[in-house]
Amino acid sequence: MTASTRPVRPHADTVGLGGHHTDPLWGTVTTLTPLEQALLRTWPVRRLGHVAHAGAVATVTTQTFSRLEHSLGVLGLVAHLDGADAVTRAAALLHDVGHAPLSHTLEGIAGIDHHVTGPARVRALGDLLGAHGVDVADVVATLSGARASALRPRPGLVTLDHLDGYVRSARAHGRRMPAPARLLRRLTLQDGVVRTDPAGARVLARLADAEVAYHRSSLNVLAVGVVRHLVRRWLGPGADAGPVVGMTDGELVAALLRDPRTGDETRRFLTDPLAWCVVPARPGPVPEGVELVPGGRSYHARALVDGEPLPDRVPVPDRVADQWVLRRDHPEARSAAAMP
Structure with missing residues (x-):
């Protein structure tokens, strides 16, 4: 096989080049739908690439990955564990678009509330969603939890949003854990909640506890x-x-x-x-x-x-x-x- 005919591996890009996204954390390769490729070329989604998931603490730690990296990670998990639900996949990519700069850092100042801003930004994409057969009301309902999905929040239980956040943060901080791809093989979903075996649950519990301690830390x-x-x-x-x-x-x-x-x-x-x-x-x-x-x-x-x-x-x-x-x-x- 010559260099010119050798298959090109997917890139870990954030623009959907070639119709795929390779997640460098989980090792998932997601075939992007036309809607997802279109969303990755809108400013509400592109802007997330310039917003630190960690917020202000990104200035003093190595946790510098963006909200867009996290959102693509959640999309990859949804696609891997929950199949082809177009609404949930779109919601995964859009679930953080309401964040102000530096993520949660500014919440509450001058009325900043990403739970209010987010739905408004999603509704502004209604024509684009509708052109691809997705009702914006369904996406908003998915994000609020009113519509059953793999993203529905469950108090006290790990969702795919939590899962990506815990593991991505652990990697950024050098916390000990199994390779994420190996951990992913032990996980399934039960009514949108992460399910695993006792050993996998203990790993996730340690990562959750470490994340709690990090948020409480003097540095944060x-x-x-x-x-x-x-x-x-x-x-x-x-x-x-x-x-x-x-x-x-x-x-x-x-x-x-x-x-x-x-x-x-x-x-x-x-x-x-x-x-x-x-x-x-x-x-x-x-x-x-x-x-x-x-x-x-x-x-x-x-x-x-x-x-x-x-x-x-x-x-x-x-x-x-x-x-x-x-x-x-x-x-x-x-x-x-x-x-x-």
Whole structure:
């Protein structure tokens, strides 16, 4: 066989070149439908390639993969485990289009809510979906969980969205785990929930626990807190999310660097993130110059074994403690250092 006649292996591209997508994490090769190829050439989907899945912590860790990489991973899992449901496949590719820059980092600021923005962006693609025989209302219902699918959220149970997130994050952070392709061979779906054997469930439980610990870590809280503080200052009081939600990560950082109110602090954060620190929040009002990062609920789920979720070996608290993020030269930082 000559070089000119040798078959060309699929590429791990994000544009659907040649009608295939090879996922470098799972090893899946997905034959893309005409609709999926068309969606990969729309701005709502392309923009996800410029939004870090990890959010602000992508600036201080090696977890730098994009929302588009994750969305293509979820599409590959749906295609591999759940076949040819065109609506669910489209929803897999579109499930994150509502995210603002830096993903979850800015949620709640000036009304930013990807659960509101996402359906609106999907509906704006209604003509394209309809031209390929897919009803946009079905896609929106799939994303909300109103329509049964492999993407329907189940509280406390691993879905394909969780699965890709846990494993992709574990690879980025160097956590020990079996090769993802081997792990995938042990997985099936039961009513849209990941099902496996006891050994596979234990692997997923360890990865889920590691992801929870990562989200609670001081490094994650620090990056989130600093960026939220800078964005609040840039937007000013009473602002709406309009100038922000459609940006890419790079556009947001560029805007923060340009603005005289945030430029120096943004440059300092990018240069020396540890100029800030994280301390436990105290009762009462938040001091000036301090960003409160609410702990919120745990991002915690389990796979099914024989129809039942693998039980937790250690109870997981419902909520995480609130934290303050502040400059190390802030008076509160010195007070916190003196606390027992």
